[in-house]
Amino acid sequence: MTKPTVNQFVQMIKDKTEELYGMGTDEVTNNDLYYVVCEIVNEEINQDWAKTEKTYKQEQPKQVYYLSMEFLIGRLLESNLLNLGMREVCNDALKQLNLSPEDIYKEENDPGLGNGGLGRLAACFLDSIATLNYPGHGFGIRYQYGMFEQRFINGYQTELPDYWLKEAYPWERRKVDEAVELQFGGSVHMLERNNGSLEFRYEDTDKVLAVPYDVPIVGYNNEIVNTLRLWNAEPVTSIDPTTDEQSYFKQLKNNHEIEQISSMLYPDDSNDEGKRLRIKQQYFLVASSLRTILTNYKKETQQSLIHLPEKVVIQINDTHPSLAIPELMRILMDEEDFGWDAAWEITTNVFAYTNHTILYEALEKWPVKMIQNLLPRLYMIIDEINERFCQSIWFDHPELRDKIAEMAVIADDQIHMAHLSIVGSFSVNGVAKLHTDILKNQEMSNFYNLFPDRFNNKTNGITHRRWLLLSNPRLAEVISETIGEHWIERPRELNNLLRHTKDSALLDKLKEVKKKNKQDLAEYIHKTTGILVDENSIFDVQIKRLHEYKRQLLNIFHVIYLYNQLKDNPNLDITPRTFIFGAKAAPSYYVAKEVIKLINTVASVVNNDATIQGKIKVVFLENYNTSLAEKIIPAADVSEQISTAGKEASGTGNMKMMMNGALTLGTLDGANIEIKDQVGDSNIFIFGLNAEEINEYYQNGSYNPNEIYQNDERVTQIMDQLRDGAFGHDVEFTDIYYHLLSTNDPYFVLKDFDSYVEAQQLVDLHYRDQDKWLSKSLINIAHSGKFSSDRTIREYATGIWNLQKQL
Structure with missing residues (x-):
C-alpha cells in the first residue's frame, strides 16, 4: 500500500476535519484533531484488517x-502510526498545520x-x-x-x-x-x-x-x-x-x-x-x-x-x-x-x-x-x-x-x-x-x-518498537545512525553496538540523548509536582506495582539513610541523586499503602530541607501507567529491581530500562539473572541474598531481624525514626516498625540492607566516571535485543x- 506524502496527509487532515466538524483545522480543539487523525489511520488499518481476516479464512x-x-x-495512535510507517509523515503534517504532535497524541486516554x-x-x-x-x-x-x-x-x-x-x-x-x-x-x-x-x-x-x-x-x-x-x-x-x-x-x-x-x-x-x-x-x-x-x-x-x-x-x-x-x-x-x-x-x-x-x-x-x-x-x-x-x-x-x-x-x-x-x-x-x-x-x-x-x-520479553523506537526516538536515531536500521525488525542486531563501546563520539551522543530525556522528565516533574530536580543528578528509578516483595521499603530506607548521613555532614561527598517512584497499591493492601505514605512523607522532608543542599530529591509520581512509563524510562540512569530473591517471576521493567541504557541495580531474581548473564558482572550491580539462601532461611527459621535492628546502627536509627515520629506524627509509621519485627521481616528488607547500601555506593562511584558509565550503558543496550518479545513469541x-x- 502506498503511504501518503506529508502534503497529502495535510490535505487528508483538512478534508476529514471538514467532514467531521464542518470547520477548519484552526477552529477545532486538539481533542477534535485527535479523532480526525484516528479516522485517517483507521481507514488505513481497516484495509489491512480485512485482508488479514480473508487470508486466515482462505489458508x-x-x-x-x-x-x-x-x-x-x-x-494506540502513535503506535499504530509507527507500525503503519506513517508516524514521521503525520508528525510533519501536524507541524505544517502549526500543531504539536505531542499535544494531539496525549489527548488519548x-x-x-x-x-x-x-x-x-x-x-x-x-x-x-x-x-x-x-x-x-x-x-x-x-x-x-x-x-x-x-x-x-x-x-x-x-x-x-x-x-x-x-x-x-x-x-x-x-x-x-x-x-x-x-x-x-x-x-x-x-x-x-x-x-x-x-x-x-x-x-x-x-x-x-x-x-x-x-x-x-x-x-x-x-x-x-x-x-x-x-x-x-x-x-x-x-x-x-x-x-x-x-x-x-x-x-x-x-x-x-x-x-x-x-x-x-x-x-x-x-x-x-x-x-x-x-x-x-x-x-x-x-x-x-x-x-x-x-x-x-x-x-x-x-x-x-x-x-x-x-x-x-x-x-x-x-x-x-x-x-x-x-x-x-x-x-x-x-x-x-x-x-x-x-x-x-x-x-x-x-x-x-x-x-x-x-x-x-x-x-x-x-x-x-x-x-x-x-x-x-x-x-x-x-x-x-x-x-x-x-x-x-x-x-x-x-x-x-x-x-x-x-x-x-x-x-x-x-x-x-x-x-x-x-x-x-x-x-x-x-x-x-x-x-x-x-x-x-x-x-x-x-x-x-x-x-x-x-x-x-x-x-x-518486551516490544522494542514501543519501548525504544516509540518512547525514545532520540536513542533510536543514534542507534540507526551507528549500525543501520535492521535492528528494528531484528532486535538481536543491537549486538552490533558492542563494536562501539570505546567510540567516544558515540558515547557523547548517548550522553546528550540521556541529558535531553532527563530534561524532559525534569520539566514534567516540575509541572506536575512542583518539585525542581537536578537534571545532572543520577535518576534512580523504581516503577512497578507496590508490593512488599518488590521492596520499595528497602529503597526508601536507603533514602532515609542518605538523608541521615547528610544531616550529620551536609558536605558529604556524594553524587546528587533523584529517587523516582511510580506505583499503585491495591486498595485493601494496608501495608503497601503505608509504604506509599512513608515515601511521600520522606519526600516532603527531604525536598524541603535546605541544609542538605539539594543533594538528594525524592519524587513519587501519581497514577503510574503505560504513558507515564514512556516518559520515565528513557530518562532512567539506574533501574531498581530489588525484589526478594525467588519472589519475582521475571519482571519486564528491568528489560525496558536496560534497553534504554539504564544500569540494573538488583537481586539475583527473575530475569535479572539472565540480564547479568548477558551483560556481565561488571555492567550490573547485584546485591543481597540469592534464592537458595532465602529458601534456607525459610526452611530452618534461623533469620532474626531483631539482631540486625540491635546491631546495625544505621538500621537502628531508621527504625527508631519510624517508631518515634521523626517522619510524621508519633504513631504515623509505627505499624511498619512493628510489622517488620513482629512478622520476622518476611521479605528480608533488613537482612539485605547492608548489601544494598554497599551496591548503592558502587553506583555513586561508577557514575562519576562518565565515559565508563556510558560504555556500560551501551553494553546494556546492545544486549537488550535478547529481551525483545519477538524472541519470546x-x-x-x-x-x-x-x-x-x-x-
Missing part, C-alpha cells in the same frame, strides 16, 4: 488465542484494561505475534473502569474511578451480531436420552449477553492486523417500562448486576460479593471467547471438533482464564455429544498455561460452594476432573500417593486453579529461568515429577503453539 492456519484478564495496551506487568506483557505479545506474521488474537474484558486513578492526598493514596471510556474509543468496533448469551446460577438436571447418553438441562439461570468489541493489533511494516476482542456484559432483554413497580426495580437491579461484570478491573475480593464477581468475570471471559473460537473453527474448517488441536491452541495467561478448561469439556460433552475420554483428549491438547507467580498466597483458589452456586455444571466437571486425576495418581503413581492431598484440584473446600491449569494443559511454562526452576524444584515439584515433559521456560510459536508464519 486456515493453526491460530493461537491468548486469554488474559489484562491487556495493558497503552495509547490510557485504556484501563490492565494493572501491571501481566497486562503489559500480554500487549507486547500481541504486538509481536502480529509483527512476526503469526495468526493469533487476544481475548479480554472491556472494563468500563480501570484499576483506579491514583491521587495523593496528604501523602496517602486515594483511589478515584478510572473512567477511561468517558469519551468514544476510536479503535474499537462493536460486533453485536457476534454476541454470545451466557448463563449463571440456577440448577442442572441430568436426564438419560433414548440412546443412553446423558443430557443436562438448566433451569432458573441468570442470563447475560457478552457483546464483543474488536480492537486492531497492527503488525510492524507488514500489513498484518490481528484482533484483540474485548467482551462487554449487557442485559439479554431491555427493561419493560410498562411493568409494575416491583418488577421494574427488580429488572433494574438485575441489569446493574449484569453490567457489573465488565464494570471494573479486579473488584475487591476481600469479601464474598467481590469473590463472586471475580468468578463471574472469569467465566464471562472464557465462555464467550470459547464460543467465538469454536464458531469460527466450525465455519471455516467444516471439520469435526476432534481435529480442534490441529487448528487451535489457547494460551491461558495466569490462572484467571483456567475455567476455560472445564467449559470446553462442558461444550464438547453436553453440546457436541463427545464422551469424557474424547473430550479430555481434545481439551488437554488445546490448552497451554503460563504461570506468573511463585507466591503461594497469590495462587488462585475459589470456595467450592461459590463455584457450585454460580456454575453448577462446571463444578460437576471440575469435581470429575479432580476425582479422575487423584485416582490416576493412586493407581499409576504409587510413589506419589502421599502427595495426593497437596496435588488435588479440590482440597479443603477450595478449588485450586493452578492445579486445574496444570492438569488440563499440555504445556506449563514459567517466565524466567529461575522462576521455572523454582516451579519445577519447589512450588510445583510434585506436578513436575508427574508431568516432566509438560514444564518449560519462556523468558518474558518465536519460542512460544515453535516450542508450544506449533504455528506457521503467514507470509
Whole structure:
C-alpha cells in the first residue's frame, strides 16, 4: 500500500476535519484533531484488517488465542502510526498545520484494561505475534473502569474511578451480531436420552449477553492486523417500562448486576460479593471467547471438533482464564455429544498455561460452594476432573500417593486453579529461568515429577518498537545512525553496538540523548509536582506495582539513610541523586499503602530541607501507567529491581530500562539473572541474598531481624525514626516498625540492607566516571535485543503453539 506524502496527509487532515466538524483545522480543539487523525489511520488499518481476516479464512492456519484478564495496551495512535510507517509523515503534517504532535497524541486516554506487568506483557505479545506474521488474537474484558486513578492526598493514596471510556474509543468496533448469551446460577438436571447418553438441562439461570468489541493489533511494516476482542456484559432483554413497580426495580437491579461484570478491573475480593464477581468475570471471559473460537473453527474448517488441536491452541495467561478448561469439556460433552475420554483428549491438547507467580498466597483458589452456586455444571466437571486425576495418581503413581492431598484440584473446600491449569494443559511454562526452576524444584515439584515433559521456560520479553523506537526516538536515531536500521525488525542486531563501546563520539551522543530525556522528565516533574530536580543528578528509578516483595521499603530506607548521613555532614561527598517512584497499591493492601505514605512523607522532608543542599530529591509520581512509563524510562540512569530473591517471576521493567541504557541495580531474581548473564558482572550491580539462601532461611527459621535492628546502627536509627515520629506524627509509621519485627521481616528488607547500601555506593562511584558509565550503558543496550518479545513469541510459536508464519 502506498503511504501518503506529508502534503497529502495535510490535505487528508483538512478534508476529514471538514467532514467531521464542518470547520477548519484552526477552529477545532486538539481533542477534535485527535479523532480526525484516528479516522485517517483507521481507514488505513481497516484495509489491512480485512485482508488479514480473508487470508486466515482462505489458508486456515493453526491460530493461537491468548486469554488474559489484562491487556495493558497503552495509547494506540502513535503506535499504530509507527507500525503503519506513517508516524514521521503525520508528525510533519501536524507541524505544517502549526500543531504539536505531542499535544494531539496525549489527548488519548490510557485504556484501563490492565494493572501491571501481566497486562503489559500480554500487549507486547500481541504486538509481536502480529509483527512476526503469526495468526493469533487476544481475548479480554472491556472494563468500563480501570484499576483506579491514583491521587495523593496528604501523602496517602486515594483511589478515584478510572473512567477511561468517558469519551468514544476510536479503535474499537462493536460486533453485536457476534454476541454470545451466557448463563449463571440456577440448577442442572441430568436426564438419560433414548440412546443412553446423558443430557443436562438448566433451569432458573441468570442470563447475560457478552457483546464483543474488536480492537486492531497492527503488525510492524507488514500489513498484518490481528484482533484483540474485548467482551462487554449487557442485559439479554431491555427493561419493560410498562411493568409494575416491583418488577421494574427488580429488572433494574438485575441489569446493574449484569453490567457489573465488565464494570471494573479486579473488584475487591476481600469479601464474598467481590469473590463472586471475580468468578463471574472469569467465566464471562472464557465462555464467550470459547464460543467465538469454536464458531469460527466450525465455519471455516467444516471439520469435526476432534481435529480442534490441529487448528487451535489457547494460551491461558495466569490462572484467571483456567475455567476455560472445564467449559470446553462442558461444550464438547453436553453440546457436541463427545464422551469424557474424547473430550479430555481434545481439551488437554488445546490448552497451554503460563504461570506468573511463585507466591503461594497469590495462587488462585475459589470456595467450592461459590463455584457450585454460580456454575453448577462446571463444578460437576471440575469435581470429575479432580476425582479422575487423584485416582490416576493412586493407581499409576504409587510413589506419589502421599502427595495426593497437596496435588488435588479440590482440597479443603477450595478449588485450586493452578492445579486445574496444570492438569488440563499440555504445556506449563514459567517466565524466567529461575522462576521455572523454582516451579519445577519447589512450588510445583510434585506436578513436575508427574508431568516432566509438560514444564518449560519462556523468558518474558518486551516490544522494542514501543519501548525504544516509540518512547525514545532520540536513542533510536543514534542507534540507526551507528549500525543501520535492521535492528528494528531484528532486535538481536543491537549486538552490533558492542563494536562501539570505546567510540567516544558515540558515547557523547548517548550522553546528550540521556541529558535531553532527563530534561524532559525534569520539566514534567516540575509541572506536575512542583518539585525542581537536578537534571545532572543520577535518576534512580523504581516503577512497578507496590508490593512488599518488590521492596520499595528497602529503597526508601536507603533514602532515609542518605538523608541521615547528610544531616550529620551536609558536605558529604556524594553524587546528587533523584529517587523516582511510580506505583499503585491495591486498595485493601494496608501495608503497601503505608509504604506509599512513608515515601511521600520522606519526600516532603527531604525536598524541603535546605541544609542538605539539594543533594538528594525524592519524587513519587501519581497514577503510574503505560504513558507515564514512556516518559520515565528513557530518562532512567539506574533501574531498581530489588525484589526478594525467588519472589519475582521475571519482571519486564528491568528489560525496558536496560534497553534504554539504564544500569540494573538488583537481586539475583527473575530475569535479572539472565540480564547479568548477558551483560556481565561488571555492567550490573547485584546485591543481597540469592534464592537458595532465602529458601534456607525459610526452611530452618534461623533469620532474626531483631539482631540486625540491635546491631546495625544505621538500621537502628531508621527504625527508631519510624517508631518515634521523626517522619510524621508519633504513631504515623509505627505499624511498619512493628510489622517488620513482629512478622520476622518476611521479605528480608533488613537482612539485605547492608548489601544494598554497599551496591548503592558502587553506583555513586561508577557514575562519576562518565565515559565508563556510558560504555556500560551501551553494553546494556546492545544486549537488550535478547529481551525483545519477538524472541519470546518465536519460542512460544515453535516450542508450544506449533504455528506457521503467514507470509
